[in-house]
Amino acid sequence: MSVLITKTEIENGLVQLGVKAGMMLEVHCSLSSFGHIDGGALAVINALKNVVGPDGAIVMPSFKHSPHLPLNETDKKLGLTLKIKVLHDENEKTSMGIVSDTFKKMPDVINGEGIFRVSAWGKDAEKHALAGFQHVIDSGGYALLLGVDIYRLSAMHYVEDCMPDEIKNKSIPPEEVRKIYPESEWFTEVWTPSVKPWYTIQDRAYEKGYIDDIMIGNAKCMLVQVKNVIELYRQALLNEPFELYGLEVTPNPC
Numbered sequence: 001m002s003v004l005i006t007k008t009e010i011e012n013g014l015v016q017l018g019v020k021a022g023m024m025l026e027v028h029c030s031l032s033s034f035g036h037i038d039g040g041a042l043a044v045i046n047a048l049k050n051v052v053g054p055d056g057a058i059v060m061p062s063f064k065h066s067p068h069l070p071l072n073e074t075d076k077k078l079g080l081t082l083k084i085k086v087l088h089d090e091n092e093k094t095s096m097g098i099v100s101d102t103f104k105k106m107p108d109v110i111n112g113e114g115i116f117r118v119s120a121w122g123k124d125a126e127k128h129a130l131a132g133f134q135h136v137i138d139s140g141g142y143a144l145l146l147g148v149d150i151y152r153l154s155a156m157h158y159v160e161d162c163m164p165d166e167i168k169n170k171s172i173p174p175e176e177v178r179k180i181y182p183e184s185e186w187f188t189e190v191w192t193p194s195v196k197p198w199y200t201i202q203d204r205a206y207e208k209g210y211i212d213d214i215m216i217g218n219a220k221c222m223l224v225q226v227k228n229v230i231e232l233y234r235q236a237l238l239n240e241p242f243e244l245y246g247l248e249v250t251p252n253p254c
Contacts, residue, residue, distance in 0.1 A: 003035035005217040010037070010047040013216035014144075017223050021053040024123075024141035026133050026155060026226060027060050029099040033147025033219040041102040044146070049121065057122035059136055060096070061154050062104040064088070064115045065187065067095045078177050082189040086115060099146075133158065136226060143226045147219035150202040155226050159234035164241050195246035201236065205229045 019025070029044060037043050048058050066085035075083060087094060094101055104111055104119040111119045112129040120128035128135050133155045136143075143153055150156070160168075170191040173181070181188050205211045210225040210232075242249045 003217050005034050005037045007037075007039055007043040007047045010034075010044060010216060011051055013214055013221065014047065014051045017214045017216075017221055018212055019051050019142075019144065019223060020056075021051070022055040022123075023052050024057045024136050024139055025052060025059065026136045026141065026143040026153075027058055027099075028143070028145050028148050028152040028154070029060075029097055030147035030219070031098050034217040035219075037217075041099045044099050045103055045106070048144075052122065055123055057120060057124055057128055057136075057141075058103075059118050059120045059128045059133065060100045060103050062100055062111060062117050062119040063094065063096060064117070065095045067093065074180075078173075078180075079190040080173070080177065080188055081192045082187070083181065084187040086185050086187070133226075137230065138227075141226055143222075143224040143229075145222040145224060146216075147221065149220075149222070150198045150205075150224075150229075151196075153198075153224065153226075153229070155230050156198060156201075156233055159230050159237065162234050162237040162241075164237075167241055167245055167247070193245045193247075195244075197236075197244045197246070198233070200244060201229065201233045204232050208232075 025048070027048065031037065031041055031044065052058060064087045066087055069083045069085060071080055071083055084095065100119070103109055109119050109121045110125045110129040111117060112132065116132065118129060118132050124135065137155055137158060143155060145152060171189040173188045173190045177188055177190065202211070205224070205228070208228070210228045211222050213220055213222045215221070236244045
């Protein structure tokens with residue numbers, strides 16, 4: 001059932017969730033998950049600005065990624081599980097969602113550089129734009145997941161240097177695929193884990209009290225202690241990576 005949500009109701013919900021003035025937030029949002037918002041994406045953005053205030057910061061991904069594109073028969077025969085186009089036109093719809101796409105174009109928002117850039121507003125906005133989500137992590141900031149879950153938490157990728165090559169390499173497409181979809185223009189993958197490893201981390205984070213949540217309209221909204229949660233992932237990648245990804249443990253030849 002669709003419900004009408006106002007900016008004031010979003011603000012009240014954020015405060016009830018634990019968002020405070022001066023907070024540093026990595027924000028990911030699915031606008032449609034709320035129901036109908038009076039004022040759309042701008043209402044969400046303005047609610048966030050009002051709650052954290054100028055001494056806080058809002059940092060959103062503005063990656064130059066298209067939405068996931070449908071796989072054709074050739075793609076499926078090649079084993080592709082994911083196909084995304086690198087975008088060059090700022091006006092194209094991205095996979096980041098309408099809230100992020102609107103946020104990055106606002107005059108008081110600073111955009112970073114590169115394909116995996118972020119956009120930032122508030123205190124230290126230039127530093128955030130330069131550092132990506134690393135400044136949020138290092139400063140003990142939070143992530144705010146509005147109508148999405150841990151699979152939109154970009155900071156998780158910041159600890160994947162601990163992932164064994166045997167797991168990393170499973171997703172890398174072969175040369176045959178890269179000839180059709182050059183890496184400078186496309187992101188492709190050829191493997192999907194049989195389990196959802198990040199949900200295991202999300203469950204552990206809930207158990208430890210690192211995530212709080214509340215419903216705002218129809219959207220489940222989560223406030224996440226970023227550094228603590230990604231540390232759970234890092235430890236899992238160091239200590240139980242194959243189990244986490246539903247793979248058989250590689251035997252130690254020694």
